[in-house]
Amino acid sequence: MNKQILIIPCSGIGKAFGTISRDATFRVVEDLRRGEPDTICLSLLVMGDEEAKGKVQSCKCIAVDGCPLECARKNIELSGGAPAASFRVVDLLREYRDLRPQRVTFLDEDGRKLSAILAEKIASKVDELGKEGLAQ
Amino acid sequence: MSPGTIVGVVSCSGECCALGTVSRVATRLVLEDLRRSNTTTICLPLFLAGGEGERMFAKAYPTISVDGCGKECAKRAIEKYSNRTASSIVVEDLLENWGLAEPTSRRELDEDGLEAAKRVAEEIAATIDSILLRGRRVERA
Numbered sequence: 001m002n003k004q005i006l007i008i009p010c011s012g013i014g015k016a017f018g019t020i021s022r023d024a025t026f027r028v029v030e031d032l033r034r035g036e037p038d039t040i041c042l043s044l045l046v047m048g049d050e051e052a053k054g055k056v057q058s059c060k061c062i063a064v065d066g067c068p069l070e071c072a073r074k075n076i077e078l079s080g081g082a083p084a085a086s087f088r089v090v091d092l093l094r095e096y097r098d099l100r101p102q103r104v105t106f107l108d109e110d111g112r113k114l115s116a117i118l119a120e121k122i123a124s125k126v127d128e129l130g131k132e133g134l135a136q
Numbered sequence: 137m138s139p140g141t142i143v144g145v146v147s148c149s150g151e152c153c154a155l156g157t158v159s160r161v162a163t164r165l166v167l168e169d170l171r172r173s174n175t176t177t178i179c180l181p182l183f184l185a186g187g188e189g190e191r192m193f194a195k196a197y198p199t200i201s202v203d204g205c206g207k208e209c210a211k212r213a214i215e216k217y218s219n220r221t222a223s224s225i226v227v228e229d230l231l232e233n234w235g236l237a238e239p240t241s242r243r244e245l246d247e248d249g250l251e252a253a254k255r256v257a258e259e260i261a262a263t264i265d266s267i268l269l270r271g272r273r274v275e276r277a
Contacts, residue, residue, distance in 0.1 A: 026243035071181035
C-alpha cells in the first residue's frame with residue numbers, strides 16, 4: 001500500500017517566506033494534487049498531539065520551510081518522523097533573484113510567483129514519492 | 137522597551153482548517169495596521185522548536201494567544217514554555233458568538249472570511265489596549 005504523503009509548511013509569521021511556504025503547500029493540497037497529499041497543523045504536532053505524531057511517523061513527509069531555521073523539518077524529526085524531502089523558500093530566492101517578496105499578510109505579485117514555482121516543485125516531489133511507493 | 141509598552145500576539149496559524157488562516161490574518165492586521173507601534177509577534181514554530189529569544193520575550197512581556205480552534209496550541213505552548221498568557225482568543229468561539237460561519241478556504245480567505253478576520257483583529261486590538269492600560273495603572277500605583 002502507498003504511504004500517504006504529508007506536506008508540512010512552517011507558516012512562519014514574521015516574514016513573507018513563511019507565507020510563501022504556507023501558500024505553496026495549500027496550492028498543492030487544494031489544487032495541483034488535490035486528494036493525494038494532506039497537511040497537518042505544525043503547532044499541533046509540536047505540542048505532542050499523539051494523532052499528529054502518529055501521522056508524521058507513518059507518512060512520507062515533505063517539509064516546507066521559509067527560512068534557514070527550518071522549523072518544519074526539525075519539528076518533523078523531533079516528532080519521530082523522517083522527512084522524505086524538504087524545501088526552503090530562501091533557496092528558491094537565490095534561484096530567482098529578480099523576485100523580491102515584501103508583503104506578509106497577503107502575498108504581493110513576486111510572492112505569488114514564488115509560491116507558484118515552489119508549489120510546482122513540491123507537486124513534482126509528490127509524484128516522485130508516489131512512484132517510489134508503487135515500486136516498493 | 138518596557139513590559140508596559142509592548143504586547144506579543146502569538147497566532148497558531150494552524151494549517152488544518154481555515155480558522156488557522158483567520159487567526160494568522162487577524163494577527164497580521166493588528167501588527168501592520170491597527171496597533172503597529174506597540175505590538176510584536178512571535179513565530180510559533182520557532183518558539184516551539186526552542187527559540188530562546190522568543191521564549192524569553194514571552195516570559196518578560198504580556199502575550200495574547202490567538203488560536204483557531206479549541207485545541208489552543210498557541211496558548212498551551214506559551215504557558216508550557218514561558219509564562220501565563222495575559223489573554224487568549226479562540227477564533228472558533230468568537231465566530232460562534234457572532235453567528236458567523238467558518239470560512240471554507242484555508243489558502244485565501246473569501247470576502248466573509250476577511251470580514252471575520254477584521255473583526256477578530258479589532259478584538260485583539262481592544263485586548264491589547266486593555267492590557268496596556270492595566271500595565272500603566274500598575275506602574276502608577
